[in-house]
Amino acid sequence: MAGVPFDQRDGEIWFNGAYVPWSDAKVHVLTHGLHYGSSVFEGERAYGGEIFRLEDHTARLIKSGEILGFKIPYTAEELNQAQRDLLARSGLVDAYVRPVAWRGSEMMGVSAQNNTINVAIAIWEWPSYFDPAERLKGIRLDMAKYRRPDPQTAPSTAKAAGLYMICTLSKHAAEANGYADALMLDWRGYVAETTGANVFFVKDGVLHTPKADCFLAGITRDTVIKLAQARGIEVRERVIMPEEMSDMEECFLTGTAAEVTPVSEIGPYRFEVGEITRTLMADYLNEVQPKSSTMPMAAAG
Ligand SMILES: Cc1ncc(COP(=O)(O)O)c(C=O)c1O
Numbered sequence: 001m002a003g004v005p006f007d008q009r010d011g012e013i014w015f016n017g018a019y020v021p022w023s024d025a026k027v028h029v030l031t032h033g034l035h036y037g038s039s040v041f042e043g044e045r046a047y048g049g050e051i052f053r054l055e056d057h058t059a060r061l062i063k064s065g066e067i068l069g070f071k072i073p074y075t076a077e078e079l080n081q082a083q084r085d086l087l088a089r090s091g092l093v094d095a096y097v098r099p100v101a102w103r104g105s106e107m108m109g110v111s112a113q114n115n116t117i118n119v120a121i122a123i124w125e126w127p128s129y130f131d132p133a134e135r136l137k138g139i140r141l142d143m144a145k146y147r148r149p150d151p152q153t154a155p156s157t158a159k160a161a162g163l164y165m166i167c168t169l170s171k172h173a174a175e176a177n178g179y180a181d182a183l184m185l186d187w188r189g190y191v192a193e194t195t196g197a198n199v200f201f202v203k204d205g206v207l208h209t210p211k212a213d214c215f216l217a218g219i220t221r222d223t224v225i226k227l228a229q230a231r232g233i234e235v236r237e238r239v240i241m242p243e244e245m246s247d248m249e250e251c252f253l254t255g256t257a258a259e260v261t262p263v264s265e266i267g268p269y270r271f272e273v274g275e276i277t278r279t280l281m282a283d284y285l286n287e288v289q290p291k292s293s294t295m296p297m298a299a300a301g
Contacts, residue, residue, distance in 0.1 A: 170182040
């Protein structure tokens, strides 16, 4: 599938309650979501035929819509079922799941009080590959020029398409400088997150991660905090100043796409891929497996 443009793939897309051929799932150019960023979405991953933490992603999608002032016209259970059904129809087992909701075309102006809310779900193959050797080298991050906005400037906790404009700018700039991604500070100058994942540091056996008060509180972040605590690792959610990175021993990212990805450098700062990072990488990959397939044989049937 690599290289095939996303509007030319095979399969079906769930579009406002109907299954439509992939290439027919189109919106008009005069769509409010396109012009004014009135769109929210989720990024989910299916492992072994089950969407990991589906209910939490759906709840966040609905919440993101509410934060943008609109109500998604399907219940959480309808959205969950649509995603499960589409995954089953796709025949895919390890896949990426992308629900998106946006304001339609009835009004074309800043105000769009009466626009319909549209919802689509697309699923594409995303094998759960894991090449420990490559990943364990750690990725290199640049420091982003743009900062995560003040919650009084933008609805910063929503997974809203408009907030990704500065992420794309930051990621493109990092890639142009030869880095994999960029670390963004927040509006106060504190460490925040990367363009598509949350960040953790390890120092003296303790995990440190920024308080998610002006950026996306990742579902993977939450899973990893619980996995660390289950191992007796202390987790401190707190303000992290950029210069503190010089004392941190390990660093990793968490996200649906990133899973747990070690980081070897951020701008001038260097990190080792250490024991805690490796342990949480393994714990996370174990956690995302469908629980039914990890049941002991004796419990089956
Ligand atoms: C900006 C940003 N931060 C954090 C995350 C991690 O969120 P999650 O773990 O829910 O995928 C994502 C990925 O969706 C993201 O795009």
